[in-house]
Amino acid sequence: MLVDDHPIWREALERDLVEAGYEVIGAFGDGETAVRVAPAIRPDVVLMDLQLPGMSGVDAAGALVQADPSVRILMFSQSGEDEHVLAAVKVGARGYLVKSASKKDLLDAVARTAAGAAVFSPGLAALVLGEYRRIGRDEPSPAAVLTERETEILRHVSTGLSYKQIADRLVLSHRTVQNHIQNTLRKLQLHNRVELTRWAIEQGLTE
């Protein structure tokens, strides 16, 4: 499923995906429609623009994950990485890609997302690193701490090394690098859910 409010992009991406053998079961211009239709068409992978009119990409991703936790969402945007990207992966998106990525990179990212792997851009890795440091300062939690290895790998991703280059440098398997990255995302999503629950309880208690 494809969600992008710009028709020229929707068409270009759909063409590339169909050429590569994917079945595009829905291409929508806004988050509301995507969230409404998704339960009926049950997409394996959702390619979602961060900047949508009305319901934001972050909110739409959150709603899709809530309706079906197994859905694999790959966010993309043109403006590069900012807090919205971080917010999207915290609510359950599996990865992020800049819109200017080449066709090959896009298809590669979609394939990896479909296989359940996390797709990190350098910018997203830096945001995740920063978020762990912020959590360490503002809301320390033993469950939301990066291991040294994970920090090292995120720093390598942030400075543009591919998973394969990282695996070579650290003498690890490609698979292990991928697992480490996925773990950083999983811990962050878990921490986010715990914080949200705690916030909800606190609100309930104070009211």
Add this chain to the structure above:
Amino acid sequence: MHPSLPVAGVRLSLWRAVSLFRIATLAVCLYLIVRWEPLYARPGAALLAGGVMTAVTVALGWLAVLGRAHRPVVVIADVVLTVALTLLTIPAQTGAQQHGGMVTLTTIWAAGPTIEAAFVAGPLGGLVAAVVQFGASAYVAEEWQGRTLYSGVLLLVTGVVVGSVARLAVRAEDELRVAAAAQAAVAERERLARSIHDGVLQVLGLVHRQGRDAGGQWSAIATAAAAQEAALRGMITSQPVAGTAVGELDLADELRSLRSARVTVSAPGGAVPVDGATAAELRAAVQAALHNVDVHAGDGAHAWVLLETLDDELRVTIRDDGHGIPVGRMEEAAAEGRIGLARSVRGRIADLGGQCSITSAPGEGTVIQMSVPQ
């Protein structure tokens, strides 16, 4: 504000208020003149004064409603006329009335010009007009104490206080207007940014992507589109970020401004406030390092900049995928007296009390890491 333009806002309200004051006090004066008319030495002079006061009040009220009363010439004319009307008390009343405590013909109506002068010229204007008016009343009564002194002091206080308050109100209104204009400019800029983002940037992005994939002559167009996209995006997103104090800059934003088709900048979410001088030096150091990549790393080399905020330091890592620096090359350059990386990057970081490491190997690209305490 240009004196010939009608006033609006607070100034207009002030003038309308003083017009109402004039009308109310005129009613009091006319009542007293009519009531005491048989007792006056020259009732005709008193009635003439009442007529002129009515004319002045109407004329000023009309000007005030039009917003054209806020002019020094109007106020000076009013001060002079009011003093003349006050002095008309001398022929109108008997000596006993003037010296025995009967109020002047203009009595409380005569406070009007003081308030007006305070509007136009602030506390000092109010003070001067009050002194002139007080002088006229005291001259009529031929005494400088008792009731005359008491009302004189009240008049002086009125002039100064009204002047101060009016000045504050007018200044606050002017500042508000400037702020509103700035806000409107920002809103307009945001509207433009949105429309550029939804239009031009989308097309440039698509040209970049499709052109590069198509290869051949299209890749040059793709590169140009990418460069324009990055430049345009930099323009519409570079504005002060909330969360940084005066004299501070958002280092993340500063570094992001170095983005281009060949430079990727990654930073933590949210602002990274750093004092302006440090931010400028760090940016310059990163820029020098990127310049070095441009010149030495080879065609098609890409550079990545990573900003991290650790507990006690800021760390910037710059990696490129170029040729790398041959062993001994940097020492050679330094020995030849050329500036290059050593001075422009290391020197800047050392000045900030930080550390800088450069690691490179032929074919492996170069990694420069700068740490600055915060």
